[in-house]
Amino acid sequence: MDKGAIVRTAVLVIALINQVLVATGLNPISGSEDVWGEAISSAITVGAAVWAWFKDNAVTARGKYQQQVLKDKGLK
Template sequence: MKNFDKGTVVRTVLLFIALINQTLMMFGKGALPISEDQVNTLADTLYLVGSTVFTIITSIVAWYKNNYVTEKGKKQKEVLKQNGLTK
């Protein structure tokens, strides 16, 4: 997952809003009353949440892969120790 710039997030949010509005109009419903400020606030929030989730997931994966937390990892560490390849 790449970090998206604010413009990409805003365009994506606007696309989904346009699709929702179009679908509502097809079924005879009114369009969504959304202001530009609300779109920007939503885009900022989605960007922040997405970045936070990405950071959390990549941090957990990096921690898991760089530590000997599984049985296989503990065995690997022991072999490394026996061969003088680790502290």
């Protein structure tokens, strides 16, 4: 794993842990106890999940091309 993958995974794990804690009524981050805090926590979790998914999958034309080149050369 490269540094970017580690950072994306760490951000996603922290966001998911925070989301679970907020959903169960625990508030690890100051300000996450009100409705706006829950909305912000949810937005961060969704953003982190989309970021991790997008970076780890070939969803762009360039990414698909790179995946095909790797497959053709027997590297994947």
